Amino acid sequence: xxxxxxxxxxxxxxxxxxxxxxxxxxxxxxxxxxxxxxxxxxxxxxxxxxxxxxxxxxxxxxxxxxxxxxxxxxxxxxxxxxxxxxxxxxxxxxxxxxxxxxxxxxxxxxxxxxxxxxxxxxxxxxxxxxxxxxxxxxxxxxxxxxxxxxxxxxxxxxxxxxxxxxxxxxxxxxxxxxxxxxxxxxxxxxxxxxxxxxxxxxxxxxxxxxxxxxxxxxxxxxxxxxxxxxxxxxxxxx
Amino acid sequence: xxxxxxxxxxxxxxxxxxxxxxxxxxxxxxxxxxxxxxxxxxxxxxxxxxxxxxxxxxxxxxxxxx
Amino acid sequence: xxxxxxxxxxxxxxxxxxxxxxxxxxxxxxxxxxxxxxxxxxxxxxxxxxxxxxxxxxxxxxxxxxxxxxxxxxxxxxxxxxxxxxxxxxxxxxxxxxxxxxxxxxxxxxxxxxxxxxxxxxxxxxxxxxxxxxxxxxxxxxxxxxxxxxxxxxxxxxxxxxxxxxxxxxxxxxxxxxxxxxxxxxxxxxxxxxxxxxxxxxxxxxxxxxxxxxxxxxxxxxxxxxxxxxxx
Numbered sequence: 001x002x003x004x005x006x007x008x009x010x011x012x013x014x015x016x017x018x019x020x021x022x023x024x025x026x027x028x029x030x031x032x033x034x035x036x037x038x039x040x041x042x043x044x045x046x047x048x049x050x051x052x053x054x055x056x057x058x059x060x061x062x063x064x065x066x067x068x069x070x071x072x073x074x075x076x077x078x079x080x081x082x083x084x085x086x087x088x089x090x091x092x093x094x095x096x097x098x099x100x101x102x103x104x105x106x107x108x109x110x111x112x113x114x115x116x117x118x119x120x121x122x123x124x125x126x127x128x129x130x131x132x133x134x135x136x137x138x139x140x141x142x143x144x145x146x147x148x149x150x151x152x153x154x155x156x157x158x159x160x161x162x163x164x165x166x167x168x169x170x171x172x173x174x175x176x177x178x179x180x181x182x183x184x185x186x187x188x189x190x191x192x193x194x195x196x197x198x199x200x201x202x203x204x205x206x207x208x209x210x211x212x213x214x215x216x217x218x219x220x221x222x223x224x225x226x227x228x229x230x231x232x233x234x235x236x237x238x
Numbered sequence: 239x240x241x242x243x244x245x246x247x248x249x250x251x252x253x254x255x256x257x258x259x260x261x262x263x264x265x266x267x268x269x270x271x272x273x274x275x276x277x278x279x280x281x282x283x284x285x286x287x288x289x290x291x292x293x294x295x296x297x298x299x300x301x302x303x304x
Numbered sequence: 305x306x307x308x309x310x311x312x313x314x315x316x317x318x319x320x321x322x323x324x325x326x327x328x329x330x331x332x333x334x335x336x337x338x339x340x341x342x343x344x345x346x347x348x349x350x351x352x353x354x355x356x357x358x359x360x361x362x363x364x365x366x367x368x369x370x371x372x373x374x375x376x377x378x379x380x381x382x383x384x385x386x387x388x389x390x391x392x393x394x395x396x397x398x399x400x401x402x403x404x405x406x407x408x409x410x411x412x413x414x415x416x417x418x419x420x421x422x423x424x425x426x427x428x429x430x431x432x433x434x435x436x437x438x439x440x441x442x443x444x445x446x447x448x449x450x451x452x453x454x455x456x457x458x459x460x461x462x463x464x465x466x467x468x469x470x471x472x473x474x475x476x477x478x479x480x481x482x483x484x485x486x487x488x489x490x491x492x493x494x495x496x497x498x499x500x501x502x503x504x505x506x507x508x509x510x511x512x513x514x515x516x517x518x519x520x521x522x523x524x525x526x527x528x529x530x531x532x533x534x535x536x
Contacts, residue, residue: 160454168448172438181434182452185427186459189466216466227458232371234447248343248407255346255403256331259396266392270516277523284530291534 002124021106025114029088030121039087043126047080051134051137067139070198073134074154074191076182079125081158084122085166086179093170102236112163112232116225120159127151145208146201154194158187159223164228167235190224193217312515319505319512326352326505329498337489343407344489348498350400352506353393354422360390360510361425368450370483380446381521382514383453384436389513392430393506398422417467422461428456442528 010036032041052071058064092098092115101111135142162183169178196213199205308316330348337344364386371379400418402412415421432452439445491499 076353163458164410164455168435169449169453171444172435173440174438178435178438181431185424185431186455188424189459189462192463194464211481213466216462220462223458223462224455227455231372231451231454234451246341248341250341251403251407252345255343255400256327256349258399258403259349260335262392262396262399270513270520272441274520274523278525280527281523281530284527284534287529287534 018107020108021116026118027139029118039084043080043084046083047076047130050076070195074195081123082180085162089166089170108233109229116163119163123155143199147198150197153217157190157224161224190220192235317514319509322505326502334498335494343430345402346404348502352502354397356506357390357393358511360386364453368453371450378457385514385517387429395428419468421464425460
């Protein structure tokens with residue numbers, strides 16, 4: 001109870017070091033990842049394998065490619081995202097970094113946003129490599145600004161809720177299997193909206209048909225950044 | 239909607255539906271009862287162990303409680 | 305454990321009674337529907353469990369918020385009770401709906417918004433129990449459970465709207481008129497009696513189960529506490 005009130009007080013005093021703390025966490029993650037490359041390489045190799053498997057599973061000929069590209073891409077991103085999220089949070093836990101961070105006099109929300117942004121960076125880098133590889137392998141042009149926007153928005157929503165759930169999952173006994181089970185049913189709206197919007201942009205449809213999924217995506221991002229921000233304290237509290 | 243004079247005979251589905259309802263309800267009730275009984279058993283055993291521990295702790299020396 | 309309070313005993317008996325009456329009203333009192341035939345009678349229990357199940361999930365999300373604010377384990381015990389009973393009710397809803405759909409839509413399952421949302425909601429609450437299962441510390445388990453019911457309670461309606469981007473064939477019996485819906489019907493007064501009594505009956509049954517389940521949760525918490533005390 002005492003820690004609870006102290007963190008609340010902490011949050012209320014408009015902390016000038018909030019941004020500094022957030023950036024410190026991002027910087028720590030990116031620097032550590034730059035040295036070990038373990039999360040990034042796992043995500044990347046895994047995504048490429050998923051795309052290869054889809055090639056055999058769906059017989060991606062010219063006609064099918066048109067209709068399933070958006071779906072294949074988002075399934076790949078979702079799977080790779082879970083892998084990255086699990087690893088990035090498990091590393092914190094195993095090396096005792098999380099405990100250190102929690103002891104540090106920084107706002108818990110700064111820890112949350114720091115983790116979200118560094119996870120997002122990993123996911124976007126993987127996506128930035130997967131997209132050209134996919135275009136190259138299947139001869140589909142994916143360099144469409146609309147599609148890139150959808151990928152950014154979809155990744156934000158997915159990572160925002162995923163970071164919260166991953167920090168719960170790693171504290172459970174069954175942590176390796178738990179994250180996808182917790183995350184997928186909750187992330188379904190963002191995946192549906194992202195697939196619909198990507199399909200629309202890829203097919204070059206009229207903006208009026210893309211408007212609904214796109215606004216849903218933005219709404220999801222806002223809601224699922226705000227809620228984890230509010231409840232993250234309860235998830236990391238000892 | 240359906241170009242039919244008399245309603246189709248769908249009573250088999252109706253019966254199946256209500257059978258499934260009562261089966262699931264029964265399974266849930268039984269699971270509640272079983273869990274309740276197990277908890278009660280645990281409770282009595284735990285209380286017995288606790289009493290035992292207290293007695294043991296009191297007899298030789300009062301070094302440990304709980 | 306002390307014996308059941310008399311009010312709960314009365315509630316137990318009345319829920320058995322209302323279930324019997326609801327079954328009578330649905331199976332015998334209500335007339336046979338002209339287009340769909342006998343299978344339409346499944347609808348009374350389908351809607352009854354669906355409504356109470358949905359409200360139960362919302363209620364659980366509310367209890368989750370109360371738990372996070374108050375940090376008192378009793379709210380968590382109530383939350384688990386609500387989620388568990390709602391999950392059972394929702395399973396019944398899905399299975400009854402599926403049985404109704406076979407003769408009417410000619411398929412056991414279709415990826416319609418309501419069906420899909422129902423299935424995903426059920427999966428969210430199965431995940432909820434798997435999450436709790438994996439955590440030993442009671443306070444942490446309660447906190448995580450509360451957070452997840454909150455996230456799930458917000459995500460489920462969004463899922464519904466997301467899938468609404470596709471078309472629906474699910475009938476809306478109360479206050480709806482989607483021309484694409486298949487299996488809609490107008491209720492006669494007798495049907496309305498069976499329908500509203502069904503809603504009432506399942507509400508009573510929910511409250512009765514909820515109370516019983518809370519008592520069980522309290523006992524489980526006591527047992528867990530005793531075990532922890534003995535280990536130290």
